[in-house]
Amino acid sequence: MNRLTMKTSQQLATNTPLTKTPSTKTLSALGKLYSAIKATALLTMLGSGAAMAADNLRENTALVGSASTSVVQDEQTLAQGFSRAGQAMTSTQQASADQLKQQKVELAPRKTRAQVIAERQALTLSSSDAGTKTLKSSAQRLEAGIYHEFAIYEASSRLFEDIDYDGFYRTFSVTFDADVHSYYLGEHANVYADLYLSRNGGPWELYHTTDVFTIVDDASDDDFEVLTTLHTGYPTDHYDVLIDLYEVGYSDIVATISSDDLDDLYGLPLESADRDQYVVEEVVTEVEVSGGSLSVGWLFGLLGLGWLSLIRRHKQD
Template sequence: MKSPIQPLAKLCLLALLPCSLINTSYAEQTLSSDPVSVESTEYRYGAIYSPTEASTQAAIDATAKTATTSAINDTKNNNVTKADTLGVASLAEKKAKRESLFSSTSKSYAEAQSTVLLSDYWIYDSWVSLDTDIDYDGYYSEFTVEFDADTAYDSALVYGVIYLGRNDRYEAIHVTSEFVLYGEDSSDAFVVESRLLSGFPAADYDVLIELYDAYSEQLVAFSDGYDDADLAYLSLESDNHEYIYEDTVIVVEEHGGSTTIFSLLFIAFTLVVRRVIRH
């Protein structure tokens, strides 16, 4: 007599096959490589930040008067070409050039740490809030970074670069507009609200914030997850990965749910019992 176990085993394997295929497909999507795309909005003093040429020029004049002994001036001769080129450009042109310069730029933790910084500038504190999780899986596609940078001078014109990274490798995602630091004022924090569109599979990411002098283009300060725990282990994913996960759940519920598996197992068991009774 043929053993009834073989048909039962075959039916069990067939019942589990759809779930196996779905899980494999999801893993491939999660590990896929997409181009990095991010949308960001800047805020300061509780409103969307939009600097003007007049306010920026006033800040430049103030910085020139109050920072005459700054170490930044010692580097002026080494940065004449770059600084002068950006100096005659409009705010929009300078921001576009900087975005092009940092586009697709990545650096390791060791590279970030190797830069000699100036003691006249520092990032006093930073905060991160996780804002939007479309599929409720614990990974967010929108988040906000706020940082309070200070200087030893009455005022200084700077800009920032925001990076996201994991495994000690950081990818530049946003170059800020120029903004003014006012000494150690605690109310002049800068806020960047970002939406990850693509290029970031679900994972824990670290944030790296770099601060540059807007005249010399020199990196003057930075902060990361090693300096500030608020910048470490952020559960993030881009929009396209959130939607993929949502579609996968729909497929599982319609075609590979637990009810279907138990139904097939019950049918297989009934067939085996009938065959045993007949013999």
């Protein structure tokens, strides 16, 4: 290497600032810190997921409670239409609502539509099972020469009580018109219905089985209305409604209608009463009185004005 080259190299070495290379110990510490942060973030994510899963599991396995009763139909209730907003109760609906408040709410495990259907089918037993409650199938009804068909002509829902005014209701009603068709005029049948709710597209879950009632032909004035207050186990969400109709003594569903058929049964904003609470927040106003010279002077000033007012009144008198 010649002198010029050496000189240039020395100048570069002298003028160029040196960059410190991290030591192995520093890199190791940074690596451990990064690993700890990543592990903590992973545990946090897993913990959140586990908490959400546990919450969902709790909601899916918890007991549910509601109270339902039928509403006597009159001109006022028949004139009511479906509405996504809450509406005032008629006198007959209010009477039924008062009955609901007197009912004892019994909690029960969630029961899906598939489970209910299986239980009903299990009661269709042979004659050899004497002494056991049995139900007949639709085929057996036809074999006995009974020819009639059923249909649910229409159905609707109504929203009533929203205590905390958040747009989700604890009390609602479902009204439906069931008909029986036959070759004979005045055909009638004794029936009952299972009512289901589906939370945001989830499984259908039974919330009420009606008492037995009688339908006649395709009469238009025999609507059946069920008023319900949800008490516990129903998170704030949108719920669809399904109605299964049964003929008394038979295990098969004879007619059904749901939100798939009518918008009036679709996406009802509901929540149970334990989530529909109106909370009154107490507002406490604190008044701080300062004891400084300004406050003392202000008080003496008021006293002085008071004395002057009294002296003037005395002089005037």
